[in-house]
Amino acid sequence: MHFATPRLRRLAVTTALTCFAATGIVTGATEAAAAPVSAFYHPPEQFATAPGSIIRTEPTSVYATIPGDQWPVPGQLVMYTSRLQDGSPVAVTGTYVAGTRPWQGAGNRPTIVIAPGTAGQGDQCAASVAVSTGLIVDVERRSMSPNQEAVALAAWSALGANVFITDYIGLGTPGIHTYVNRAESAHAVLDAARAAVTLAGTGTSTPLAFWGYSQGGGATAAAAELHPEYAPELNLKGVWAGAPPADLTAVIGQIDSGNLIGGAIGFALNGFRERHPALAAEVDRRTTPAGKATLDALATQCIGDVILRQPFLRSSALTIDGRPLPDHLRELPGATTILTAQRIGNRIPTAPVLLTSGINDDTIPYPQVRQLAQDWCAHTTTVTFRTNHLPAIAPGTTLPNHFGPELIDGFVDNVIPYLLDRLADKPLSGCTFD
Template sequence: MKFALGRTVAALAVSCLAAAGIGAEAAADPVGAFYQPPVGFDSAPGSIIRTQPTSILATVPGEQWPVPGQLVLYTSQRQDGSPVAVSGAYVPGTRPWQGSGPRPTIVIAPGTTGQGDQCAASVAVSTGLAVDVGRRSISPNQEAVALAAWSALGANVFLTDYIGLGTPGVHTYVNRAESAHAVLDAARAAVRLAGTPTPLAFWGYSQGGGATAAAAELQPEYAPELDLKGVWSGAPPADLTAVIGRIDSGNLIGGAIGFALNGFRERHPELAVEVDRRITPQGRATLDTLATECIGDVILRQPFLRSTALTVDGRSLPQHLLEIPAATAVLDAQRIGHRVPSVPVLVTSGINDDTIPYDQVRQMAQYWCARGATVTFRTNHLPAIAPGATLPNHFGPELIDGFVDNVIPYLLDRLAGKPVTGCTFD
């Protein structure tokens, strides 16, 4: 009964769209032709492949509603350096910039939306909620508030979908290199769309916090030309071994382990062979299903999924992965903290976060500090509420830090050129 209300809301949304004539054909093409890249697109990272006007569901005081924007298809790179098309959405600033200095561009790296193409954040920007009737799938635009907040301040905003969300191929969830590439090449694309050099800041929480942290580390070598001023990395999954262990212990979104496994299996066939012989046919079917779902679908259909239900011997997938050399090598390659950002980074984490462990976030910040990075670490002390339920303990700190206490003032100071040095922890 505890998810009855959520299922009712989903059913109503599906029924309403079906009544409006949006039917089974939506399942065959959940995102539309725009997301299919042409043959022979420009392979230079950050190139604009195509754009398409769209409306953005974001309330900006004094501006027309909805806000005009663009869907964007741009070029990035897979972990092996091969070119790949990535989608996103761009909203040019139209209000006077409320901060100091020239108008900046904020690149938003979304939190976990899912693995199906219909879960891409840009799919939901025009309505606030993407509904795929054929798949009975729903995906809200979780970044609508951030997009509206920065648009209201007069900034340009670019929202990336990451590699394989919306566009062809498997979304490589929490892949360090590919997440970083998607964010950095989104910044390059945004500068091209702005038509002039622009200072940049990165905004990300949870999966997005991992993506902005990875991008901050990789920027000096991958995109040194970017005028990056500051980065927010909120609750980043810096150590996937610790994160997987946490969410596999009875967490509302435990199914997100499947997103990670599907992405790693796609890029590492040797790992796929080892994983496949340790899971049951039902387990394989579950992974295949998760590859088509959004995080809202996971909450409604597979809440509190434990990987012990997927394996041939009833042991957890994290236990199995620790016994597979290929898996430990892949997980270690995703660790964030071995490189050094060259710009100031604000790192935030909830001490009672039940989804992204606090200790591994703090450890990442400490690694950076030990190597000379400029880091401000802020602990959110929101009390634990219904541990394992994700929503209060994981997303609560995002709302408090992102929009009440820390993040916007920090990034405004960096964009204004206010100096900050060294490391501070609280």
Template sequence: MRQSRSLARRAALTAVACLAAVAGHGAGAQQVAAEPMNAFYTPPAAIPETPGAIVKTQPMTILATPPTAAGWPTQAQHVMYTSRLQDGSPVAVSGTYIEPKNPWQGAGPRPTVVIGPGTSGQADRCAMSVAFSTGISVTADPLGLSANQELPSSAVWTALGARVLITDYIGLGTPGIHTYANRFESGHAILDGARAANALGGVGPETPLVLWGYSQGGGATAAAAEMQPEYAPELNLKGTWAGGPVADLSEILERIDGALIGGAIGFGVNAMLARYPELHQAVDRVISPSGRAMLATLSESCVADLITYHPFLKTNSLTIDGRSLTEHLAEMPEAAPVLAELRIGSMKPATPVLITSGRNDDTVPYGQARRLAEDWCGQGATVTFRTNELPPILPGTTIPNHFGPELIDGFGPDNAVTYLLDRLADKPVSGCSFD
């Protein structure tokens, strides 16, 4: 345990150094990001059928080590791999792959780490890999900004010597709508990302694997953890961090209605409409023409755009009768089975999971995260649930109350890095605990 904590502390300092590097690298980001979207995101006419198969790669330079490290910025690969849509059909997914140059610092063989990014948006330009080269992506048409919020996590695991893949998820960068918080497609993208990373690293499925994610990423890794025994049984999954997980979309939508990033409701609604056509008529009954136009606008927006152009959006401005869209969804017979099917927690993870959640999280409700832990514990899973007691700060503004717990639980004392290093060291853990 002492070694794991020492390694985690050193890696966290690396993450801080990388954030400082991005702050000083802003001019370069402006220059690079003004260029058009890279043609790399367009898949070939035919892609391999096998999940996790490599479609194509190309070199990319990224900020995933501090400027004091040799070889900074780091060389990585822009990767496209095959995954599966909800109906099982193959789809191309993009991401970023980092092969470490330094030895693995933890116990056992070098592991693979797959990172599920937090909410970045629904437009293709919001794909995490777009911002990975410089840390910040700025576009002129439309005017917008997207940041590489997974810089700290990728820096931590790269500094520790793990091979790292950060998925863009289905429909971010690549063609089609991004199916935000769809547990099937999020889980597929994570697990197939592990297969792709192992292939790029020249290692087999016996390679130790851990999953890391917060917010949307926490929901994605949670979905992957419970799907792994059936969808990817060959993977040697050792443990998962599902921080502030988006586990129950119905509760998320209700919580953020009128909050600073209330426009993210559009991401969820657009995603459901894309995979559940029976919802179209039901939504059409209640949404106004301006509301329909706003959903289209949000489908081409990043999180920073929500804050800049649509802060504190209330969905009663999108409906015909002035009642909130979230209220209507709660009463729609067509919506109830969809929201129930998308809720995570119906299957038992076969490997340990750490769930963390802020009691005062104003974006991803604490109750639905704890319910996920309770659902899994009821099925006999090994779950550690930790409550972050950070007091409420400017409720409804997301940044202190949602991202504060991410930094503390991910990189603070007794953090998620330590938990996963212990799982990679095969330190025993069993049953359920709630702190």
């Protein structure tokens, strides 16, 4: 594999790690207003329905990044049009930060679309809400949400790229966030790319790369699959899908075994219940009143709130008969159909994809990520699969075993050089595994 020059690699890595260390210093906690989000997040009654259309923008200042020629960095809150799984239009928000430094890579200035990792399901958890200061604290709701993508934003901004961070469908905007919904996640990412190249004024020839880990990795993997049919006009050069939840049955089984963020199962169930009323009725029939109250509470919480309020939650605590919810779902043909429809790996990306996974990841199972690589390779997709061999540390606690590989792969080892090479059109084909 060809990698970026050592100078570019050092610049990206140093900037990212400096930002990671500095965010606790330069960011501040701000008390949210009475409403979880501002009026910006409420779409007009009528808006342009073409996917990727810009509905509105609003200036914002990004303090949670590395000071450079400009600080705070000017950005824009963006509302754009995307599509629900049934094809109907929906308003989605995100953040666009135009590159203000000269592009340090080869070719024209690219746009990097970032799909965030798990933030939660409450509107206050949207990445754009915390993008300015890096952290928002909603005292009234006893909720806290950091901007998890501050490091990636800083790294790519330092290299001179344009950056767009999507909030996904239903985060900030009205309606439930459809967590790990394959089609809706892909639509949000691809339509964010359409909106970003419009804002940049560079059109569909703009070189694009997608960046995502965990929930974000699932979103970028799904977007890579749908790109040829949903947004073929986009000039997608490369994709990082880190620890993607490609097989939800395997993922749910793992995090329901006593994982620190086991409550994330509730995010998935809430999203699927919203789109499938028959499933909602079946789940309600099997859960206790306390279980229903927990699912309702999770719909308003961020992932940090889950860690503080429902750590190591098991779904068996929610059901009438004390059996895990996955056992119940396996007995429901409708649920099986829904989960099967979420499977990533049944379509064929045309852009090169880097898949990474920690062999000791205790949250997103390693085998199903490797299986995704094998599925794509069977269809001649250009796939690079990288295994992170970080030793297991306190299994079930998520932070070292799941987020450790993200920091190592994303900012120290593989990902930035890989994407710089794809943006430079360095040749790559076939499949490689390690």
